[in-house]
Amino acid sequence: MTLPIAWAAAREAVFEAGSAVAPGPVPVPLVESDGLTLAEPLVTLTDLPAFPTSSVDGWAARGPAPWRIVGRVLAGDTAKPLAVDGTCVEIATGGMVPDGTTAIVRVEDSVTTDGMVTGEPRRGKIPDWRRRGEEAAAGEELLPAGTPITPGVIGLAASCGYDTLSCRPAPRTALLVFGDELLTAGVPGDGRVRDALGPALPSWLRRAGTDVVRVRGPVADTLEDHVAALRSAIDAGAQVICTTGGTMHGPVDHLHPALAELGARYVVNTVAVRPGFPMLVAQLPGGQFVAGLPGNPQSTFVALVSLVLPLLAGLTGRPLPTLGTVTLGADVPGRGDFTHLALVTLADGRAHPVAHVGSSMLRGLARSAGFAVIPPGAEGHEGTVAQLVPLLDGDRP
Ligand SMILES: Nc1nc2c(c(=O)[nH]1)N[C@H]1C(S)=C(S)[C@@H](COP(=O)(O)OP(=O)(O)OC[C@H]3O[C@@H](n4cnc5c(N)ncnc54)[C@H](O)[C@@H]3O)O[C@H]1N2
Numbered sequence: 001m002t003l004p005i006a007w008a009a010a011r012e013a014v015f016e017a018g019s020a021v022a023p024g025p026v027p028v029p030l031v032e033s034d035g036l037t038l039a040e041p042l043v044t045l046t047d048l049p050a051f052p053t054s055s056v057d058g059w060a061a062r063g064p065a066p067w068r069i070v071g072r073v074l075a076g077d078t079a080k081p082l083a084v085d086g087t088c089v090e091i092a093t094g095g096m097v098p099d100g101t102t103a104i105v106r107v108e109d110s111v112t113t114d115g116m117v118t119g120e121p122r123r124g125k126i127p128d129w130r131r132r133g134e135e136a137a138a139g140e141e142l143l144p145a146g147t148p149i150t151p152g153v154i155g156l157a158a159s160c161g162y163d164t165l166s167c168r169p170a171p172r173t174a175l176l177v178f179g180d181e182l183l184t185a186g187v188p189g190d191g192r193v194r195d196a197l198g199p200a201l202p203s204w205l206r207r208a209g210t211d212v213v214r215v216r217g218p219v220a221d222t223l224e225d226h227v228a229a230l231r232s233a234i235d236a237g238a239q240v241i242c243t244t245g246g247t248m249h250g251p252v253d254h255l256h257p258a259l260a261e262l263g264a265r266y267v268v269n270t271v272a273v274r275p276g277f278p279m280l281v282a283q284l285p286g287g288q289f290v291a292g293l294p295g296n297p298q299s300t301f302v303a304l305v306s307l308v309l310p311l312l313a314g315l316t317g318r319p320l321p322t323l324g325t326v327t328l329g330a331d332v333p334g335r336g337d338f339t340h341l342a343l344v345t346l347a348d349g350r351a352h353p354v355a356h357v358g359s360s361m362l363r364g365l366a367r368s369a370g371f372a373v374i375p376p377g378a379e380g381h382e383g384t385v386a387q388l389v390p391l392l393d394g395d396r397p
């Protein structure tokens with residue numbers, strides 16, 4: 001019998017295995033890069049802003065008032081220097097501030113008569129023009145490699161001169177659902193259960209930032225069909241093949257024999273965590289990973305956050321996901337030598353355990369924010385701090 005590996009060590013082992021084979025960078029146009037990962041640090045290609053910029057509509061003036069109007073600078077114009085004291089140009093918000101400018105006067109603070117302007121520049125904390133490079137100097141690193149690309153990152157990259165970003169591609173994933181007892185439509189009964197995972201997991205995999213290239217299920221409970229399904233996922237180009245069910249050693253559990261037939265090597269084979277301990281990650285001779293997720297549906301989700309997320313982080317050059325902390329709003333039991341991942345909701349800044357958390361149930365999970373982590377050998381006491389493994393929400397991890 002295989003000895004389960006500690007939960008924290010399992011996360012690191014799959015992360016390292018993914019990192020070791022992370023695909024190299026590809027250039028991706030900015031508008032297509034959302035959800036991918038920066039393969040290189042984002043270094044600004046210019047000073048930000050790239051030229052001194054007026055932040056108001058008004059007058060750029062040189063020397064003491066009054067100032068004679070000698071021109072106009074709109075956003076997009078290249079400003080000529082103000083060469084002489086007592087002159088000014090009309091300037092628009094976003095306009096390039098001319099060399100020689102000593103003050104900017106807002107239009108509402110000025111009086112114009114016969115081509116001459118008078119007025120007082122404001123002396124507030126926020127100046128009325130932005131100095132060249134005040135946000136960043138050309139060559140400065142703004143974000144490290146491994147940063148998830150969000151709309152904010154895309155906007156920043158455009159601001160500092162990028163047309164494409166050097167990205168880690170989205171991992172290609174597949175889902176194979178094992179189990180002869182599964183119904184794919186209608187109301188369950190008489191020994192048949194509805195397949196809860198076939199409809200749910202492609203969405204999870206997409207939210208985790210992957211391209212889902214193949215979904216098959218239910219795959220029949222024979223060794224031959226399991227091997228054929230795994231081969232078809234490999235042929236579809238999947239780098240991470242998630243399977244559900246069949247992780248144990250029952251009469252129709254064929255995952256382990258199928259992995260053996262394909263020459264797979266275990267990265268992690270069973271984890272000291274409840275629920276979900278039969279979870280595994282194995283690597284095929286071609287480098288692809290198989291994530292064996294236990295069939296009990298809550299356990300499947302435990303395995304996704306415990307193993308698949310760290311694996312995907314490694315494959316995309318992201319750091320191992322760090323875990324936030326929460327204060328427990330009630331006692332949560334430990335699970336002896338195993339880590340307990342306990343479903344919780346968040347209210348009033350505290351984590352509250354939910355009901356209906358059997359490993360076969362999804363009722364508690366569907367209303368939870370994530371899992372509080374009760375380490376091996378410990379109990380979770382109300383008022384103490386625990387780590388939190390979030391369930392994926394609308395955001396990518
Ligand atoms: N002799 C032992 N038996 C079991 C043990 C054990 O320690 N000794 N552990 C139990 C635990 S814990 C888990 S978790 C399961 C893991 O089993 P498998 O990964 O082999 O999964 P299956 O046997 O195929 O299914 C388990 C359970 O989940 C239901 N299921 C499966 N797929 C789906 C799906 N897509 N949608 C909804 N429900 C699904 C299935 O009908 C079973 O009820 O092993 C225990 N056994």
Ligand code: MOO
Binds near residue numbers: 275276278299359
């Ligand atoms: O690993 Mo099982 O998850 O306790 O149902």
